Amino acid sequence: MHVEEFRVRPSAGCARLGCVGHPGPARHSRVVHIARHKLNAATRGVFFSSVLSVLWLDCGLSRTRANSKVGTNRGLGPTANSLSFRASSTRENLVDYDIVVVGAGPAGLSFAKSLTGAGLRMALIEKQSLGSLANPDYDGRDIALTHLSVKVLKEFGVWDRLESDEKFPILEARVLDGNSPYTLEFDRKQDPVDALGYLVSNHAIRRTLFTEVENLPDVELVTDTSVEAVATSIAAATVKLSDGRTLSSKLLVSADSRFSDTRRMVGIAAEMHDFGRVCIVCRMRHDEPHDGIAYECFHYGRTLAVLPLDSHESSIVVTAPMSQRDELMAMSGEQFSSDIQDRFGSRYGQMQLSTERYAYPLVGVHAKRFCTTRCALIGDAAVGMHPVTAHGYNLGLSGADLLAREIRSAVRDGKDIGSLDVLCRYERKHLRNTRPIYHGTNEIVKFFTDDRLPAKLARKVALRIANNFPPIKRVIRNKLTERSNRSWLRTVFPGP
Numbered sequence: 001m002h003v004e005e006f007r008v009r010p011s012a013g014c015a016r017l018g019c020v021g022h023p024g025p026a027r028h029s030r031v032v033h034i035a036r037h038k039l040n041a042a043t044r045g046v047f048f049s050s051v052l053s054v055l056w057l058d059c060g061l062s063r064t065r066a067n068s069k070v071g072t073n074r075g076l077g078p079t080a081n082s083l084s085f086r087a088s089s090t091r092e093n094l095v096d097y098d099i100v101v102v103g104a105g106p107a108g109l110s111f112a113k114s115l116t117g118a119g120l121r122m123a124l125i126e127k128q129s130l131g132s133l134a135n136p137d138y139d140g141r142d143i144a145l146t147h148l149s150v151k152v153l154k155e156f157g158v159w160d161r162l163e164s165d166e167k168f169p170i171l172e173a174r175v176l177d178g179n180s181p182y183t184l185e186f187d188r189k190q191d192p193v194d195a196l197g198y199l200v201s202n203h204a205i206r207r208t209l210f211t212e213v214e215n216l217p218d219v220e221l222v223t224d225t226s227v228e229a230v231a232t233s234i235a236a237a238t239v240k241l242s243d244g245r246t247l248s249s250k251l252l253v254s255a256d257s258r259f260s261d262t263r264r265m266v267g268i269a270a271e272m273h274d275f276g277r278v279c280i281v282c283r284m285r286h287d288e289p290h291d292g293i294a295y296e297c298f299h300y301g302r303t304l305a306v307l308p309l310d311s312h313e314s315s316i317v318v319t320a321p322m323s324q325r326d327e328l329m330a331m332s333g334e335q336f337s338s339d340i341q342d343r344f345g346s347r348y349g350q351m352q353l354s355t356e357r358y359a360y361p362l363v364g365v366h367a368k369r370f371c372t373t374r375c376a377l378i379g380d381a382a383v384g385m386h387p388v389t390a391h392g393y394n395l396g397l398s399g400a401d402l403l404a405r406e407i408r409s410a411v412r413d414g415k416d417i418g419s420l421d422v423l424c425r426y427e428r429k430h431l432r433n434t435r436p437i438y439h440g441t442n443e444i445v446k447f448f449t450d451d452r453l454p455a456k457l458a459r460k461v462a463l464r465i466a467n468n469f470p471p472i473k474r475v476i477r478n479k480l481t482e483r484s485n486r487s488w489l490r491t492v493f494p495g496p
């Protein structure tokens with residue numbers, strides 16, 4: 001007997017073709033279509049894979065329990081992390097995937113999209129509702145995307161899904177220091193590019209990525225559900241969900257923000273730097289057009305970025321000491337608008353708040369490692385950047401892409417996708433990229449927010465050197481825009 005289409009509703013307690021239905025709450029966001037399976041083959045598969053997965057999981061979990069006192073110790077045999085939950089939940093509750101991703105933010109969604117079609121079954125766990133993933137609220141963040149990120153988003157099909165009034169080119173960038181009118185300028189004069197980069201609102205990135213991912217046949221979205229506990233062993237990674245179910249996989253990918261709980265639960269330490277400052281973001285309309293120019297004004301005490309959107313609208317990013325947060329948020333729209341207009345020297349004439357204001361505490365995070373037994377970190381869970389160099393999501397995207405490539409190549413070579421060998425290769429490559437950017441950004445912040453006289457003088461000199469020495473300018477520009485993969489040496493001395 002044949003069936004033309006075999007439908008599995010994972011919420012019915014069954015995720016793998018092999019696991020037969022154990023009715024559960026209908027939480028999953030969609031039906032997985034597994035087309036044109038012959039029933040005979042399916043029935044055989046159901047039986048054998050049920051037996052195998054139960055044996056395999058039992059084996060892995062009991063080993064995990066047996067080693068629960070060992071602690072996290074990458075590469076030295078089985079480890080157990082956060083065994084606050086009993087991994088021996090009922091067998092019918094255990095679900096088997098190749099990869100479980102925690103967090104359907106921009107990084108988790110990008111990773112799922114990068115890896116689709118590799119023949120792997122993925123579960124994407126997100127605590128927010130399906131509705132808020134499909135239609136995320138505006139959150140004040142306008143993300144400056146580098147050329148590399150735009151290239152990846154084009155490959156995803158996301159770039160074309162964005163409306164034309166949702167992506168804005170940055171044609172020039174200007175940096176000012178203190179009250180001085182002296183400007184460090186980045187333009188396209190020696191550079192035949194359309195733009196230095198592009199601005200796209202975070203909620204538009206999330207929405208379009210979600211649209212690309214929601215119908216992927218190899219990705220199951222589990223929404224309104226959070227991961228509450230995690231255990232990893234040489235055999236498998238296991239997560240306990242808030243709905244009581246337990247999922248196991250060959251690999252757990254943590255993409256659950258810079259304050260990642262899963263990172264903590266698998267025992268990966270992170271360096272956190274609290275800048276003691278707040279970032280307030282919003283949009284403002286203005287009388288004069290911005291001509292595609294992005295301004296970064298390192299005023300004393302506060303910094304102000306004015307980034308070009310629609311011709312008469314800009315994205316505003318204010319950073320100030322945390323102690324000023326309440327005052328800035330409590331200002332009326334008129335007070336706030338005229339304060340920004342004054343600080344910006346009325347360059348664009350009258351300015352007026354056109355959205356709500358959103359406040360984000362500024363905390364930089366860099367995980368000490370990007371992987372451990374059967375677990376890898378991506379996105380802000382790996383590196384959460386200070387926004388001044390606009391690298392957070394750009395790094396998240398390149399990291400997700402890098403991990404997906406390593407996994408694809410492991411699949412091609414018949415290797416275990418969750419082995420440390422595979423994960424460490426990702427870690428090595430990504431760390432090489434993130435460490436200098438993370439520490440460099442923190443140093444820039446320190447340098448430009450130090451209001452002592454020697455620092456003020458040093459800044460004046462630094463801006464003038466950068467402005468008058470084109471090779472240095474090229475290195476800075478290429479690093480910020482990711483326009484070129486050339487080494488800094490090749491950038492400084494481009495040759496013929």
Ligand SMILES: Cc1cc2nc3c(=O)[nH]c(=O)nc-3n(C[C@H](O)[C@H](O)[C@H](O)COP(=O)(O)OP(=O)(O)OC[C@H]3O[C@@H](n4cnc5c(N)ncnc54)[C@H](O)[C@@H]3O)c2cc1C
Pocket residue numbers: 102103104105106107108125126127128141142143144145202225226227228255256257258261262279281360378379380381385387390391392393394395396
């Ligand atoms: C003001 C500001 C400006 C910025 N500007 C730029 C810029 O110009 N350029 C740039 O590249 N980057 C920028 N960034 C950084 C960028 O926004 C982040 O790097 C990016 O959003 C991180 O994506 P993520 O998916 O790693 O994490 P998040 O966006 O934090 O998503 C994490 C997801 O995981 C879910 N989650 C968390 N815990 C659990 C759990 N236990 N179970 C299930 N789900 C869970 C959350 O609900 C969320 O959906 C900026 C950031 C800020 C704050």
